[in-house]
Amino acid sequence: MMATATVERTVANSAGAPKRGVLGRVIDRLGGGFLQALLIVVALFWLMPTLGLLIVSIRGETFNNSSGWWTAFTQPAQLTLANYSDLLATGFTSSFWNTIAITVPATLLVIGIAAMAGYAFAWIEFPGRDAVFLVVVALLVVPIQIALIPIAKLYGSLNIFGSIPGVVLFHVAFGLPFAIFLLRNFFAGIPKELLEAARMDGAGEWKIFATVVFPLAKPAIASLGIFQFLWVWNDLLVALVFADTDNQPMTKALQSQMRQFGTNVDILAPGAFLSLIIPLVLFFAFQRYFVQGMMAGSVK
Amino acid sequence: MTDRSDGPQATRGDGKSAARGASPEPQPTTPPAKGAQGPTPRMALWFLLPALILLGAMVIYPIIFSIFRSFFDSAGDTFVGADNYTAIFTDASMLTTIRNNLIWVVIAPILVTTIGLIFAVLTERIKWATAFKLIVFMPMAVSLMASGVIFRLVYEQDPDKGVANAVITSVGDVFDSSQGYPGARPRENDAAPALENGAVVTRQPIQAGQPALLPLVGLKPDLLPADAVTAKAVTGPGVGGTVWLDFAPGGGGAVGKIDDNEKGMPGVTVEAVQQGAVKGTTTTAADGSFTFAGLPAGDYVMRLPQSNFTASFGGVSWLGPTLITPAIIGAFIWVWAGFAMVLIAAGLAAIPRDALEAARIDGATEWQVFRKITVPLLSPVLVVVFVTMIINTLKVFDLVFVIAPGSVQPQANVIALEMWRVSFGGGGNQGLGSALSIFLLVLVLPFMIINIRRFRREQQ
Numbered sequence: 021m022m023a024t025a026t027v028e029r030t031v032a033n034s035a036g037a038p039k040r041g042v043l044g045r046v047i048d049r050l051g052g053g054f055l056q057a058l059l060i061v062v063a064l065f066w067l068m069p070t071l072g073l074l075i076v077s078i079r080g081e082t083f084n085n086s087s088g089w090w091t092a093f094t095q096p097a098q099l100t101l102a103n104y105s106d107l108l109a110t111g112f113t114s115s116f117w118n119t120i121a122i123t124v125p126a127t128l129l130v131i132g133i134a135a136m137a138g139y140a141f142a143w144i145e146f147p148g149r150d151a152v153f154l155v156v157v158a159l160l161v162v163p164i165q166i167a168l169i170p171i172a173k174l175y176g177s178l179n180i181f182g183s184i185p186g187v188v189l190f191h192v193a194f195g196l197p198f199a200i201f202l203l204r205n206f207f208a209g210i211p212k213e214l215l216e217a218a219r220m221d222g223a224g225e226w227k228i229f230a231t232v233v234f235p236l237a238k239p240a241i242a243s244l245g246i247f248q249f250l251w252v253w254n255d256l257l258v259a260l261v262f263a264d265t266d267n268q269p270m271t272k273a274l275q276s277q278m279r280q281f282g283t284n285v286d287i288l289a290p291g292a293f294l295s296l297i298i299p300l301v302l303f304f305a306f307q308r309y310f311v312q313g314m315m316a317g318s319v320k
Numbered sequence: 321m322t323d324r325s326d327g328p329q330a331t332r333g334d335g336k337s338a339a340r341g342a343s344p345e346p347q348p349t350t351p352p353a354k355g356a357q358g359p360t361p362r363m364a365l366w367f368l369l370p371a372l373i374l375l376g377a378m379v380i381y382p383i384i385f386s387i388f389r390s391f392f393d394s395a396g397d398t399f400v401g402a403d404n405y406t407a408i409f410t411d412a413s414m415l416t417t418i419r420n421n422l423i424w425v426v427i428a429p430i431l432v433t434t435i436g437l438i439f440a441v442l443t444e445r446i447k448w449a450t451a452f453k454l455i456v457f458m459p460m461a462v463s464l465m466a467s468g469v470i471f472r473l474v475y476e477q478d479p480d481k482g483v484a485n486a487v488i489t490s491v492g493d494v495f496d497s498s499q500g501y502p503g504a505r506p507r508e509n510d511a512a513p514a515l516e517n518g519a520v521v522t523r524q525p526i527q528a529g530q531p532a533l534l535p536l537v538g539l540k541p542d543l544l545p546a547d548a549v550t551a552k553a554v555t556g557p558g559v560g561g562t563v564w565l566d567f568a569p570g571g572g573g574a575v576g577k578i579d580d581n582e583k584g585m586p587g588v589t590v591e592a593v594q595q596g597a598v599k600g601t602t603t604t605a606a607d608g609s610f611t612f613a614g615l616p617a618g619d620y621v622m623r624l625p626q627s628n629f630t631a632s633f634g635g636v637s638w639l640g641p642t643l644i645t646p647a648i649i650g651a652f653i654w655v656w657a658g659f660a661m662v663l664i665a666a667g668l669a670a671i672p673r674d675a676l677e678a679a680r681i682d683g684a685t686e687w688q689v690f691r692k693i694t695v696p697l698l699s700p701v702l703v704v705v706f707v708t709m710i711i712n713t714l715k716v717f718d719l720v721f722v723i724a725p726g727s728v729q730p731q732a733n734v735i736a737l738e739m740w741r742v743s744f745g746g747g748g749n750q751g752l753g754s755a756l757s758i759f760l761l762v763l764v765l766p767f768m769i770i771n772i773r774r775f776r777r778e779q780q
Contacts, residue, residue, distance in 0.1 A: 063455045069470040137371035146361035161764045165739045165757040170382035193378035225359045254463030256718045271465040292469040296462045303461035
């Protein structure tokens, strides 16, 4: 393998102090300024759409209809919070609470159920364990479209079609393969001496799970939690099918406004911005765990 | 590199930094020691029960149900064989849908992976790499719904509102400063010039020394360019004339006459036409006057071609039927480039510095180092990013649904969206919807098999 040769070279050279190649240093010196400028432009380019949304959301309706949001930089008088107060008067708040009522249980349930299953896959021996786990691995990429029609029928007969529990349950089921996969891999890395010592002490499996494994797995659970939270919070398709108007989360409420795009930017922009502010705060607070979760299995 | 057992989609070969934390060097599970305290298989069942029930009832059963359902008609009581599948591959609008998905799968993953790789390599050389990564990565936290709203604003056709066209038209104006006069037209009377196929033509031929009068109306005076000055009649020999806005602000002024407070129209192209052939072309000055130099004596008809009256470049129609899919792919790249960059950067950080140094000391150029050492060592990560993006493009739904305006959705359609439309969004045909969802499942099947194979290999 390629790596073998590299390793030999590595060993041969590892004694010397790390130094950059002459050419590399020249490139660094010459290209440094240009590179900085280029990346600043790229960063601005990436920020601009979200910044535009923010500014549109705090500009008066008449300004939005007549000029570009960037003119607000030179005329700060355009800025107002009127759009937000108008939005809150439309009943958008109820869709905000629906989003919370869907996202929080869907996240907690996935963590609990997947942690139990992950523990069994990692630390309890049972016949067919590898085969069952392979099924979980296979389910990682199943598109949710496959379940929309059958589950709609199932919910119809269970009388939960359109309700929040129905939406939650769907998210839990489709969050499980990734969650089990992630936690099982983490649990399997816990030193087995820890578990055996606990078993020697006569602790039952539930006790070991709750007092030894679960606390140790906090980083993995944080990763999974932030991932599942964002996935459910940001979902549109499941809500579109399974949540009726009274129970709709923000994404669906916004989508129903899209049809009149152009005439109601003053509602859409603040709504979209409100819907992304909590994910953004969580993202900045927990980005380390977010990245780790992504590393451990990015399939969604 | 081969003895590790990361997950199917985990970054392999990228070393510790990528896997530390959430996936701590997952080892092949060693069964716990058997003994009196060892857990029984029955115990496993209790731990697994909730997950198995949910996965069985809500993921596995629906797959089986959908397979059966796809062979029945929209009402669900008549067996139609493979008719639903035939419809997918024969219906013209369905073929557009499949073609769009093909464009997505071919273009988007390559662009995302390449851009991610470029960003990852470039950020290695700057001090504010963390800030840059956070900015580019941020769209991952934003819902595709909100991203859709964001890009509807970006792609707004009016250059005064949409930032994409604002940038393009301002760049375009630098290269092409010609000003059009959309809406300007002659008056409708016998003395005024006539309108022929969008061009304004004098009714009578003009000779040298007889200035042509070309009064136009239909244009707001404030839409005249800033350099327009009071119109002036042409005197002197040669073929010439004046093009002006025959409208005196504040009233007054005679129809068809150049009045004192009427302005000329600069920059209008004028053609001298003789027996249907263009003999000369010139442009009006700031006062609207024009003369043809060196034109032989004779009768000429003055013509202002249609190009004078078409609107100046108003930006690209991003959300029109032609560009809609590339425009949405642009939004997709905005969302996913950060994901690719972060995964690839982690892989990059795990490449032993010494290997690169050794090559440099041996005289390899930066490009050779990149191509011969960095990229091969990164290839496992690149494959993971690429495959993840293929799966994502196959399933793409929200961005298309939100960004494409209703009238353009047929041209922007993708399989996942069509599945929703035919089954829930007014189509009411769950037989066809089931067939489409099975089609989607078949498309991701190869990646499911790759995942399982890789996982089993790593378990050994």
